[in-house]
Amino acid sequence: MSALVQTELLGRRAIRESLRTPEALAPTLFIPVFFLVVNFGQAGRIFPSDSTPFLYGQTYAAFQLPSSLLLAASFGSAALYLVEDIEGGYFDKLRAAPVSRSALVLGRLIAEGAKTALLTAALIVIALPFGVTIASGPAGLVLLLVLTSLWGMVFAGFMQLIALKTRSAAATNSGGLVFFPLLFLTPNFVPRELLTRPMEIAATFNPVTYVMEALRSLILQDLQWDVLARGFAVVAAFGALMLFLNLRLVRRYD
Amino acid sequence: MNALAIEAEGLVKQYRGRTGTVDAVRGVDLSVAAGEVFGFLGPNGAGKSTTVRMLTTLLTITSGTARVAGIDVTADPDAVRRRIGVALQEAGLDPRQTGRELIELQARLFGSSAAEAAQRADELLDLVELSEAADRRIKGYSGGMKRRLDLASALVHRPEVLFLDEPTTGLDPASRLGVWDEVRRINQRGTTVFLTTQYLEEADALCERLAIIDGGRIVRAGTPASLKAELRTRLGLASDPTLDEVFLDATGRTRERAAGEVQEVGA
Numbered sequence: 001m002s003a004l005v006q007t008e009l010l011g012r013r014a015i016r017e018s019l020r021t022p023e024a025l026a027p028t029l030f031i032p033v034f035f036l037v038v039n040f041g042q043a044g045r046i047f048p049s050d051s052t053p054f055l056y057g058q059t060y061a062a063f064q065l066p067s068s069l070l071l072a073a074s075f076g077s078a079a080l081y082l083v084e085d086i087e088g089g090y091f092d093k094l095r096a097a098p099v100s101r102s103a104l105v106l107g108r109l110i111a112e113g114a115k116t117a118l119l120t121a122a123l124i125v126i127a128l129p130f131g132v133t134i135a136s137g138p139a140g141l142v143l144l145l146v147l148t149s150l151w152g153m154v155f156a157g158f159m160q161l162i163a164l165k166t167r168s169a170a171a172t173n174s175g176g177l178v179f180f181p182l183l184f185l186t187p188n189f190v191p192r193e194l195l196t197r198p199m200e201i202a203a204t205f206n207p208v209t210y211v212m213e214a215l216r217s218l219i220l221q222d223l224q225w226d227v228l229a230r231g232f233a234v235v236a237a238f239g240a241l242m243l244f245l246n247l248r249l250v251r252r253y254d
Numbered sequence: 255m256n257a258l259a260i261e262a263e264g265l266v267k268q269y270r271g272r273t274g275t276v277d278a279v280r281g282v283d284l285s286v287a288a289g290e291v292f293g294f295l296g297p298n299g300a301g302k303s304t305t306v307r308m309l310t311t312l313l314t315i316t317s318g319t320a321r322v323a324g325i326d327v328t329a330d331p332d333a334v335r336r337r338i339g340v341a342l343q344e345a346g347l348d349p350r351q352t353g354r355e356l357i358e359l360q361a362r363l364f365g366s367s368a369a370e371a372a373q374r375a376d377e378l379l380d381l382v383e384l385s386e387a388a389d390r391r392i393k394g395y396s397g398g399m400k401r402r403l404d405l406a407s408a409l410v411h412r413p414e415v416l417f418l419d420e421p422t423t424g425l426d427p428a429s430r431l432g433v434w435d436e437v438r439r440i441n442q443r444g445t446t447v448f449l450t451t452q453y454l455e456e457a458d459a460l461c462e463r464l465a466i467i468d469g470g471r472i473v474r475a476g477t478p479a480s481l482k483a484e485l486r487t488r489l490g491l492a493s494d495p496t497l498d499e500v501f502l503d504a505t506g507r508t509r510e511r512a513a514g515e516v517q518e519v520g521a
Contacts, residue, residue, distance in 0.1 A: 005362075006363060009359060009362050009363060010363075013348070013351070013355075013359055016350070016351070016355075017348070017350050017351075020350045020391075021350065085348065088344065088346065088347065088348070088349070089342055089343075089344035089345065089346030089347075090346045090347060090348045091346075092312055092340075092342055092346055093340065093342070093346035093347075093360075093407070094363070095311075095312055096310050096311060096312055096335060096338070096340040096342075097335055097360065097363050097364060098332045098335040098336045098363075098364065098365075099363050254313055254314055
């Protein structure tokens with residue numbers, strides 16, 4: 001059986017697992033919505049749409065939406081399910097079967113990508129009443145879903161590394177908190193050129209900045225290929241790195 | 255099938271930790287004939303599970319060689335995986351799936367088509383008497399049901415060699431007897447069974463030959479009858495000793511010292 005079919009089978013199983021744990025899915029939607037509402041509520045009047053150039057005529061909620069999308073994509077719950085599999089012995093059951101090691105890694109990541117696409121679509125729908133539109137049109141919407149999903153897979157890959165290395169739910173959960181400093185060291189509230197110099201330098205070195213700017217460009221403007229290229233390059237580079245490290249760890253797993 | 259289902263020579267497993275190197279298995283030699291039920295006994299921490307995990311490709315081998323179903327475990331682990339069934343100490347199940355989903359997925363991962371997997375799931379669930387619970391989530395199963403399902407999932411591809419690592423630990427006597435019946439039935443169909451257990455009566459009831467491991471080394475090997483006869487002769491006993499006594503003699507433990515390590519049960 002090909003690794004592709006095995007990946008699909010394990011991906012389906014991971015999706016089924018998520019659907020059967022709605023209580024774990026709820027915070028991944030609720031917390032990003034909470035941040036969107038609170039940030040828009042607090043700063044919406046500071047940045048009115050008619051006199052704030054970087055909003056391109058939309059509300060401040062449109063500017064904030066990428067942060068919420070990235071937050072929703074960065075819970076990495078796939079890794080926590082993996083720890084459960086390790087602790088419960090199911091991971092060993094799979095390892096003792098002739099299952100491709102890449103399918104063991106990719107099955108969960110692809111399921112995480114699909115789940116992120118659904119969450120992204122739900123968040124966009126929720127953001128519509130706040131005056132958010134996708135200025136880049138249907139093609140932009142598809143790119144938005146794809147880029148957010150790819151980021152979800154990259155971050156889940158990072159979390160899976162912690163899970164495989166530590167085999168501990170507590171350590172994996174704590175590892176996920178790494179995303180918060182990364183999220184706040186971005187042009188999260190204003191564009192990069194309006195940040196203070198130290199923050200601008202930090203944001204420039206932070207890869208999440210480029211994903212956020214690419215997502216934001218899709219929401220606020222027409223297709224900006226140079227910005228999109230940087231965002232996709234970041235997920236491609238980190239995706240390849242995570243895949244390589246995950247595969248190495250699974251193959252050496254003892 | 256190869257005449258020997260399992261061969262191991264000088265099998266060693268060392269773990270390197272912050273406090274130094276730990277020798278979990280220190281040169282185990284094993285030979286298990288095709289079609290037999292082989293018992294692997296030992297107190298906690300003796301190296302039973304580590305040996306099983308090396309033979310089933312789950313752990314790397316530090317030194318020595320192992321062949322399962324005629325295939326070198328290190329050289330071609332995937333080929334070994336296609337020929338073995340594994341039910342480990344902790345029943346490796348996914349509690350969010352139903353019994354049927356779990357068996358079907360396992361069968362698909364071993365290369366069955368969807369239709370074949372569905373048919374095999376029906377057969378196996380019937381074999382382990384879980385047909386009625388097949389569409390319930392596993393998290394609602396009792397310990398005995400989980401063990402039987404784990405056993406069924408290890409059989410999806412009709413393995414040549416079945417590894418059972420303490421398959422009855424924690425089960426009530428009725429469930430234990432149920433698992434024994436399954437093991438006998440599976441063996442009668444030609445599958446070699448490598449069984450680790452802490453229950454000496456279990457080994458006596460099921461195994462044609464056995465080996466006792468202690469401190470990472472094999473300290474006794476033979477048929478239960480030959481081991482008892484050897485101890486009887488050596489100690490000049492009036493009647494055959496029990497397997498418990500063979501075990502205690504082999505591991506140098508007294509009954510008092512072994513009380514917390516080996517459980518003697520009657521099923």
